[in-house]
Amino acid sequence: MMKNIFMSIVVASMTFLGSIPAVAVPLVGKIGTTQSNKYFGGNLWYSSYIDFNHLYSFRAGEEIRIKVSGNAKWVYVRLLPKGASPATPTGMLGERIRVPSNGVITVKLKKAYPNIRQISLHSGHEAFNSLLSGFNGNANIVSIDVFMGK
Numbered sequence: 001m002m003k004n005i006f007m008s009i010v011v012a013s014m015t016f017l018g019s020i021p022a023v024a025v026p027l028v029g030k031i032g033t034t035q036s037n038k039y040f041g042g043n044l045w046y047s048s049y050i051d052f053n054h055l056y057s058f059r060a061g062e063e064i065r066i067k068v069s070g071n072a073k074w075v076y077v078r079l080l081p082k083g084a085s086p087a088t089p090t091g092m093l094g095e096r097i098r099v100p101s102n103g104v105i106t107v108k109l110k111k112a113y114p115n116i117r118q119i120s121l122h123s124g125h126e127a128f129n130s131l132l133s134g135f136n137g138n139a140n141i142v143s144i145d146v147f148m149g150k
Contacts, residue, residue: 023147023148024145024146024147025146026145027050027056027119027144027146029052029118030051030053031050032048032049032050033047033048033140034046035138045123045127046072047120047121047123047127048068048070048120048121048123048140049118049120049141050118050119050120050144051117051118052116052118055116055117056116056146057112057113058109058114059109059112059148060109060110060111060112061109062108062109062146062147062148063106063108063146063147064077064109064144064146064147065106065144065147066104066106066119066121066141066144067103067141067143067144068103068104068141069103069139070123070138070140071137072124072136072137072139073098073133074097074099074123074132075096075122075123075132075139076093076096076121076122076127077093077105077121077122078090078091078093078119078121078122079091079113079118080116080117080118080119081113081116082116082117086120089127089128089130092127092128093107096130096132099139103142119144121140123137124136124137
């Protein structure tokens with residue numbers, strides 16, 4: 001009898017927790033850009049970033065949605081940890097990412113990223129000697145939200 005009551009509570013809890021929607025949290029900080037000189041009509045490299053007001057720690061499974069403006073077709077995304085120089089590729093996430101037509105880049109984190117002080121997008125022709133596209137444009141961060149939960 002006790003075992004059945006316990007199992008009912010566990011199943012009810014799992015059902016309730018499974019129905020909780022993902023929660024969007026806007027990330028707050030100072031947005032800026034930096035760029036190189038023009039190169040064949042565009043920038044050799046271009047970076048848009050948000051320096052956070054305080055450190056963020058991201059968990060595996062969280063989803064970061066970056067709303068961008070501009071005309072870039074491809075970007076690299078970087079989560080820069082505390083103590084790392086922005087002049088290095090430290091924190092770059094994998095391969096280049098295609099900018100969708102709606103301008104919202106979605107990154108699902110496969111691992112945890114503790115003590116992040118900046119998120120940056122790298123566009124233009126190249127980023128840290130990695131080619132993006134010969135005639136790639138620039139991407140500017142408009143806002144960033146992190147989705148926790150499902």
